[in-house]
Structure formats: structure tokens, C-alpha cells
Amino acid sequence: MLYDANHALLSTSIPGLPEPKRGKVRDVYDLGDRILFVATDRISAFDCVMPNGIPDKGILLTQISRFWFKRLTGIPNHLLSADCTEFPPMLQDYRQHLEGRSLLVRKLRILPVECVVRGYMSGSGWQEYRQSATVCGISLPPGYVNAAKLQEPIFTPTTKEDSGHDQPLSYPRLADRIGAELAGRLRSASLALYRQAADYALGKGIIIADTKFEFGLDEQGQLVLADEVLTPDSSRFWPVESYQPGQNPPSLDKQYVRDWLDSVHFNHQPPAPELPLEVVLRTREKYRSALAQLQKDCP
Numbered sequence: 001m002l003y004d005a006n007h008a009l010l011s012t013s014i015p016g017l018p019e020p021k022r023g024k025v026r027d028v029y030d031l032g033d034r035i036l037f038v039a040t041d042r043i044s045a046f047d048c049v050m051p052n053g054i055p056d057k058g059i060l061l062t063q064i065s066r067f068w069f070k071r072l073t074g075i076p077n078h079l080l081s082a083d084c085t086e087f088p089p090m091l092q093d094y095r096q097h098l099e100g101r102s103l104l105v106r107k108l109r110i111l112p113v114e115c116v117v118r119g120y121m122s123g124s125g126w127q128e129y130r131q132s133a134t135v136c137g138i139s140l141p142p143g144y145v146n147a148a149k150l151q152e153p154i155f156t157p158t159t160k161e162d163s164g165h166d167q168p169l170s171y172p173r174l175a176d177r178i179g180a181e182l183a184g185r186l187r188s189a190s191l192a193l194y195r196q197a198a199d200y201a202l203g204k205g206i207i208i209a210d211t212k213f214e215f216g217l218d219e220q221g222q223l224v225l226a227d228e229v230l231t232p233d234s235s236r237f238w239p240v241e242s243y244q245p246g247q248n249p250p251s252l253d254k255q256y257v258r259d260w261l262d263s264v265h266f267n268h269q270p271p272a273p274e275l276p277l278e279v280v281l282r283t284r285e286k287y288r289s290a291l292a293q294l295q296k297d298c299p
Helices: 057-071 089-098 123-132 171-178 180-203 255-263 277-295
Strands: 009-011 026-030 034-039 079-081 102-106 113-120 149-155 206-217 223-226 235-239
Touching (some): 034 057, 057 102, 057 180, 057 277, 113 171, 149 180, 171 180, 180 223, 255 277
Antiparallel strands (some): 026 034, 034 102, 079 102, 113 149, 206 223, 206 235
């Protein structure tokens, strides 16, 4: 296990198991019939992994995903257990590193698409809209301002790249890739989950401006929600109290890190600069605040 100077977990290695597949944040272990997800404290921005991490970030991400897996209805998810005492015997000696940040999940055939849903005008969507009145190629009515709520959420899928930038996928191209029937199921499930989560979060003082979902298929061909879900890494979270259309809202996600990187003129190419302690601590507090607000008064 590799930790940085602030005790952020940067990578894991478990003797007796093959080296994990390392994503930008997660270390993924193939246990044969199941998968172990370990959320490290790595943080990425502009598709670059920062050299230092955010202490406890992996734990906070895992707790937020667990919260949504329990709350969302209408589609099964891949979670089997988040209780380390129920993990296979080979993992028990490493519980102190895995506790709170690990999920034992079903093995699925993961679909090669990021299912992005946008409910508000933001980020690259806003930049495109200003130029062409479209978002990911979807024509929208005139008159939107930055951060405005869309009349209806839109489904804007992308490719799922192992490295570099995910690429936009038009709906017809998605249907060509995976079949029209499955593409329709993905779109319907993504929009339904977004609406369900956005309505709940709004009641807790959080606007979910956009998010991305990942899905897999089980042995029966059933669509299953996978990976992380509705976290500050995969979503834009805006506090309702400071939201104002026409302005970039303060966020409870990693936009703060992106903004700092732009302030020091980072060119969005690796290697990324080390994050100063103030940025590390403020980012951790934003993630903590997101979890606390979502869980407030929740039975």
C-alpha cells in the first residue's frame, strides 16, 4: 500500500492476488467470480491523475455510492457487500486498508459507454451551446444562459477510453455500436435514475447539474448499474443556496481542483502539478459536505 505525505492512499497491492487494473481512482481486483473495487484517494482532473491525493476521498466516494445504491430503485446494481468481514479470507489481513473504501461487486459484462445525463447548462455543454445552440450535437432552444436548468434532461453518451479523453457519441452511433434495443434501455435507465436522484438531492439542498452512469449486463442479459454512482467525481453538485443562473455556481465536487489547475495555467497534459495543502483540505471538505447533505435526516 502506498500513501503520500498526507496519508492519502495512492495505490494498493495485495500479496497473493494479481496486480489490479488501475483506473484514475479505483484499483480493481479480479477475484474470479467476483470483483473487488478499492477506491483510492487519487484524484484526477482533465484526464490527468494528480501526484498527491485527497485523504479519505476514497472512503467518502464509497459511502456516497453506497448511499445511492441503497436509495435508487427501478434497476439492480452490482453491489454484493461493503462489509470487509464478508470479504474472502485472502483479504482479511488487509482490512485496515480496505475498510470503508472497498466494495465486493458482481462480475458483469461492462458496456463500453459512459451514460452522461445533463440537467443543466454547464461546462463543455455551455461552451458548445454558445457557439452552435447545441449540446453534444443535440439542438436546444435559444435563450439559455450559463448554469440554466434545461427544459428536460438530455442523454449525451460518450465512449469509455482507458486513457485520454472520452469521445462524444451521438445516439444513432451508440445504437450502431451496441444495438438499438440496448441503446434505448441505456437511455431510459440513465434518465430515470438521474431524475430520481436529482429530485431527492434538490430536497437536500444540492443541484445535480449532470452525472454519468456505467452499466453492465449479467448472465441473463439484465441491465445492471455498476461502478460508482452520483459522486462528486462523476457529477457536478451545486449548493442550492448559492445557485444563480448566468454564473458559475460554487460546487461540492472536484471543480475546485480544476479551477485551481487553470489558475496556475496547467496545460491539461501530464505530468500534473502537486496540489497545495489548502487545495487538498478544501477539496476533502467539499466531498464531506456533499455526503453530509445527502444523508441529512435520512433514516
